[in-house]
Amino acid sequence: MSDLISTQDLTKRFDGLVAVNQVNFSLQEGQVAGIIGPNGSGKTTLFNLLSGFFPPSAGRITFCGKDITKIPPHKRVGMGMARTFQLVSVFDSLTVWENLVLSTIRFKRDQQSVQSFFFAPARKRIVVDDCLKSLELVGLEKKASARTSELSYGEKRMLEIAIGLSLKPRVLLLDEPLSGLSDHEIGGVLDLIHRVKKNFALVIIEHKISKIVSVVKKLSVMNEGKILCEGDPEQVLRDPAVRECYWGKEEENCST
Numbered sequence: 001m002s003d004l005i006s007t008q009d010l011t012k013r014f015d016g017l018v019a020v021n022q023v024n025f026s027l028q029e030g031q032v033a034g035i036i037g038p039n040g041s042g043k044t045t046l047f048n049l050l051s052g053f054f055p056p057s058a059g060r061i062t063f064c065g066k067d068i069t070k071i072p073p074h075k076r077v078g079m080g081m082a083r084t085f086q087l088v089s090v091f092d093s094l095t096v097w098e099n100l101v102l103s104t105i106r107f108k109r110d111q112q113s114v115q116s117f118f119f120a121p122a123r124k125r126i127v128v129d130d131c132l133k134s135l136e137l138v139g140l141e142k143k144a145s146a147r148t149s150e151l152s153y154g155e156k157r158m159l160e161i162a163i164g165l166s167l168k169p170r171v172l173l174l175d176e177p178l179s180g181l182s183d184h185e186i187g188g189v190l191d192l193i194h195r196v197k198k199n200f201a202l203v204i205i206e207h208k209i210s211k212i213v214s215v216v217k218k219l220s221v222m223n224e225g226k227i228l229c230e231g232d233p234e235q236v237l238r239d240p241a242v243r244e245c246y247w248g249k250e251e252e253n254c255s256t
């Protein structure tokens with residue numbers, strides 16, 4: 001199977017700190033991959049590089065066979081790369097439906113999408129259908145007209161995921177989708193991941209390793225900006241270097 005995403009010696013420096021250090025990461029079409037690692041090991045920075053939020057200091061990123069290293073974030077979304085944020089990022093002052101539709105038309109693949117949404121009925125119907133489907137998938141369809149500020153944190157996270165789903169991604173990058181959620185809400189997100197994973201590739205950054213180990217087919221462990229170890233999740237978690245770097249420092253985080 002061909003690589004959907006691959007990075008070559010991807011590096012990000014912040015002054016003296018090398019947050020991502022010569023990372024060679026790859027993801028196949030349809031694959032579900034997990035990234036774990038201690039706090040500050042470079043996981044979110046790697047997502048920021050993949051999604052174009054930061055320019056790399058060195059290295060290359062290929063997506064769908066194209067070099068996207070210098071392509072801006074919105075164009076990467078247009079190519080099929082969607083992401084969520086470690087801290088949920090939705091507009092509290094808008095309704096659930098407004099958040100969804102506005103984000104979706106903003107990022108739809110063709111440049112004319114905002115105009116075509118308002119002036120082309122067929123176009124509008126497609127966007128509305130996609131948004132409705134994703135709201136139903138995450139179970140928020142009854143809250144479509146609620147103000148987003150009224151949602152629980154878990155519901156806001158579901159809304160953020162719904163925005164990603166409505167973009168019909170080829171890959172969805174989820175940055176700690178379970179953090180801050182109750183056990184019940186965690187169950188809901190995991191169930192959703194199981195239901196959608198056949199449709200596109202997923203990369204999940206997560207500290208709650210035990211929750212994602214059965215979902216991911218490949219696990220990468222980051223430490224101090226580098227990929228320390230990667231491969232079959234069970235094998236990776238047995239690796240003595242992984243146990244030392246991760247469990248040594250983060251036992252409480254990892255065990256939940």
Ligand SMILES: Nc1ncnc2c1ncn2[C@@H]1O[C@H](COP(=O)(O)OP(=O)(O)OP(=O)(O)O)[C@@H](O)[C@H]1O
Nearest residue numbers: 014017019037038039040041042043044045046086
């Ligand atoms: N915009 C920035 N400017 C300066 N330093 C940054 C910036 N973003 C991240 N860093 C630093 O880069 C390193 C990696 O941070 P990053 O957020 O990628 O870690 P992480 O693995 O996601 O950690 P966590 O598990 O706590 O979310 C940290 O030392 C962090 O302080």
Ligand SMILES: [Mg+2]
Nearest residue numbers: 043044045086
């Ligand atoms: Mg992070």
